[in-house]
Amino acid sequence: MNDLVNRTGDDFSFSEKSFYLDEFRGRTLGIAVLCPKVDRTASLLGVLRDFQDNGTRVVLMASDSEGLRELLGGEPLRWDEDRLEGVVWRRLRETQRAGIQVPGGSGLLSSCRDCALRLGVMKLLWVDEVGGLLRADGNRHSFMDLADLRRMLEQGVASRAQLLSEIEQALVAGIPAVNLCDPHGIDRELFSYEGSGTLFTRERYVDVRPLGIDDFDAAHALVRRGVAEGYLVPRSDDDIDRVLANGFGAFVAGRHLAGIGALMHWRDEPETLRVEVVSLYALTRFMGEGIGGHLVHFAQEQALRLGCRNVFACTTSERVVAFFRRHGFSQIDPKGLPTAKWVGYDAERRERVKCLSRSIP
Numbered sequence: 001m002n003d004l005v006n007r008t009g010d011d012f013s014f015s016e017k018s019f020y021l022d023e024f025r026g027r028t029l030g031i032a033v034l035c036p037k038v039d040r041t042a043s044l045l046g047v048l049r050d051f052q053d054n055g056t057r058v059v060l061m062a063s064d065s066e067g068l069r070e071l072l073g074g075e076p077l078r079w080d081e082d083r084l085e086g087v088v089w090r091r092l093r094e095t096q097r098a099g100i101q102v103p104g105g106s107g108l109l110s111s112c113r114d115c116a117l118r119l120g121v122m123k124l125l126w127v128d129e130v131g132g133l134l135r136a137d138g139n140r141h142s143f144m145d146l147a148d149l150r151r152m153l154e155q156g157v158a159s160r161a162q163l164l165s166e167i168e169q170a171l172v173a174g175i176p177a178v179n180l181c182d183p184h185g186i187d188r189e190l191f192s193y194e195g196s197g198t199l200f201t202r203e204r205y206v207d208v209r210p211l212g213i214d215d216f217d218a219a220h221a222l223v224r225r226g227v228a229e230g231y232l233v234p235r236s237d238d239d240i241d242r243v244l245a246n247g248f249g250a251f252v253a254g255r256h257l258a259g260i261g262a263l264m265h266w267r268d269e270p271e272t273l274r275v276e277v278v279s280l281y282a283l284t285r286f287m288g289e290g291i292g293g294h295l296v297h298f299a300q301e302q303a304l305r306l307g308c309r310n311v312f313a314c315t316t317s318e319r320v321v322a323f324f325r326r327h328g329f330s331q332i333d334p335k336g337l338p339t340a341k342w343v344g345y346d347a348e349r350r351e352r353v354k355c356l357s358r359s360i361p
Contacts, residue, residue: 017191019218021054024190028057028092030121031186032112034128034163036104038067039183044127045071047186048097057092059119061112063104076101079111084118109166117173124170124178125190126163131182132197133160142195143252146171146202171202193256193283206258206291208298211247218257219247226281231317233349243279248298250282250291258283259291263302263311266338274338275303277313280320296327300360312337312357321354329356 029051033039038060048071051058061079062068068076074091076099081087084100091098102111116124133141144152149168153161167178178200181189185196211219223243226232235243247262259282266274277299282291303311312332313324321331334342334355342350 016193017050020191021050021056024051024056024122025054026056027122028059028119030059030061030112030116030119030124032102032116032124032126033060033062033064033183034108034112034126035062035183036064038062038064038071040067040071041183041186043184043186043188047190050187050191052096055096057096057098059088059092059098059100059115059121061100061102061115063102063108065101068099068101072097072099074099079103079115084115088119109163113166113170116170116175120174122176124175125186126167126178126180127183127186128163128180129182130160131185132180132195141198143199143201145200149200167200171200177201193258206250206252206294208248208250208294211244211249211260215249215257216244219244219249219260222257222260222281222283223279226279232279232281233346247279248295248302250294259295261295261299263299263306265306266340273306273308275299275306275308275311276341277311280313292323293327296324300358304360309360310357311360312355314341314353314355316349316352316354321356324356324358327358329358331355332357 038044048058050056060068060072065076072095074095077084077087077091079100079102088098088100100115102108102115112126113124133144135141146168149164149171153164153168163180167180170178179189179195179197180200181195181197188194188196189199220240223232223235223240227234242264243262246264247260249257249261250259252258259280261280262278264276264278266276277296280292280295282295300311303309313329314334314337315321315324325331332355334350334353336357337355
């Protein structure tokens with residue numbers, strides 16, 4: 001079965017958290033708390049503990065000096081310190097954490113942004129009570145690039161224009177990525193593919209490429225999750241190996257696996273090659289980026305390189321049928337597919353399976 005599905009839930013074998021912790025290890029993250037009080041929630045405390053154990057340095061910025069003092073166990077630095085960079089560096093060498101008190105009110109946003117830029121943090125996380133941006137239909141904007149952000153500001157539809165303007169300036173000035181979430185979703189925003197808020201980047205950065213050996217753990221985890229949820233057909237170890245060997249992924253920022261797929265090769269006759277798109281699986285966070293479309297387009301390009309001008313897919317999901325139809329596939333009789341496809345195939349599933357095919361222009 002070749003279903004394009006949303007991944008939901010947090011409990012699966014491959015540790016997304018470990019993936020992100022590896023990325024953060026030995027680097028410095030900025031967290032700007034825009035709430036009047038530093039909320040010492042389980043989310044924030046847990047993140048600070050995880051970073052401490054991971055060797056990740058954290059600069060926590062807030063106007064609540066008492067909250068910073070209680071949370072970090074030391075006197076916070078002032079944002080207008082003449083030697084801020086050097087003082088923060090020495091504090092981080094001692095404890096891996098530094099608190100910076102910034103002015104409240106109208107100066108809060110710009111002061112946090114200035115501090116983050118002066119320190120050159122690898123990521124800036126804004127934390128406020130509202131959290132990530134919402135679309136007109138009430139769904140969350142999980143991802144937004146600089147062009148999207150500017151369009152929103154120009155159209156005047158942004159309810160938090162000042163905050164978004166600061167995010168724009170931070171991206172333009174050189175901070176690679178900016179996140180926005182609420183106090184209770186910090187851990188999910190930093191340590192999971194799904195996230196809890198909105199991720200902002202300078203450029204739209206979905207790239208589809210063949211899987212490499214270092215991608216197999218994450219790809220295998222997504223396949224297993226799809227199988228566990230009943231969306232993907234269970235596969236033997238040999239079949240899993242074939243999927244990974246012929247797999248490709250949609251990567252965000254060159255490293256975050258947002259979706260996967262693979263091509264299976266079938267031959268009825270030695271000279272006749274048919275290719276099947278299998279194991280399509282996309283993460284909810286990046287569905288708005290058209291991940292499924294990127295994957296299908298790449299699959300067709302790969303098929304052409306193999307000298308095949310037709311691809312097919314099979315599914316038991318009406319929603320997935322609709323997805324493939326949107327991408328130019330038409331439903332066909334399963335009897336028209338290679339006979340090798342059905343060897344050992346579950347009989348009950350075959351009764352329900354729907355097959356689709358597309359000729360490649």
